[in-house]
Amino acid sequence: MALPKQPLRWGVNLPLPAMKMCEQRETVQALPDLGYTDVWTGEGGVIDAFTPLAAAAAWQPRLRVGVGVVPAQTRGPGVLAQTAAGLAEFAAGGVVLGVGSSVPDHVTALNGLPHGAPLETVGRTVDAVRPLLAECGAKMIVGALRPRMLRLAYEKADGAILNLLTDDDVPEVISAAGGPHPDRETVVKLFVCPTTDAAAARQAGRGFLGWILNQKPYHAFHVWRGREQALHDSYQLFTAGDRPRAALALPDELIDQLWLHGSPAELRERIARYLHPGVTTVVLCIGVTPELAAEPSKLRPLLAELRSGD
DSSP, X not given: OXXXXXXXXXXXXXXOTTSOGGGOHHHHHHHHHHTOOEEEEOOOSSSOSHHHHHHHHHHOTTSEEEEOOEETTSSOHHHHHHHHHHHHHHOTTOEEEXXXXXXXXXXXXXXXXXXXXXXXXXXXXXXXXXXXXXTTTOEEEEEOOSHHHHHHHHHHSSEEEEESOOTTHHHHHHHHTTOOOTTSEEEEEEEEEXXXXXXXXXXXXXXXXXXXXXXXXXXXXXXXXXXXXXXXXXXXXXXXTOHHHHHHTSOHHHHXXXXXXXXXXXXXXXXXTTOOTTOOEEEEEEOOOHHHHHOGGGHHHHHHHHHTTO
């Protein structure tokens, strides 16, 4: 018997742009009334993934909180399970713990830990942590893009979170692991730059994309998806140590596909292209724009506009 289709969930990524985390309480509290069910975080080099979620869960318990993702290499299974249980004490909306192989810059350069054997490391973490989450009711998902990690996500965990892919990639990625999977989560994280100033948007995205797309896991994914030529010049410069020129070498077309920009109406249309069968949650990572930098108070009505007409 087919499982009933669940309503699509909508999340925003924390911290929100143009404000310190301590200034975001009122916006987070308003998110359910703006059409959002979730708040999510990732983990990079500036702030950890769990502190913003603890604050958000205390400010607005109706929200589900999700981590997408923390590196499997940087925390032990017991600490991960304890942290999820602690979040569950505050988040009546639920907890989703995402782990992944991350990238060498986060695992080795930042933490001094080896990045080798990513599939095996993530698999061991899922095997150890997922049974410990039963008591607190948290789900566990895996950051995945290519077939073997996707199969691990859907077979051993509660689903996958997909990141830095085009709308055309989504059905191919889901089907690479035998999907859609109606009994599993498929979270899609989108980078959204809400401005009609295309030059400013591309400039904002170019530095980040010039770094992340040349990290081994993401470069391998985009090569798999047929973009080796589009990334060739940037990758050569990056591996030679010239990161500024590596960012400049990215084609505008690729930036526009991965760093969505435009008016709220245009962005709603772009986001809708990602809503392929199997997608259960969309997470919007809002980038800083000239407009938001000048007037951070515009963020809340902007979030409402991105959800209007759904």
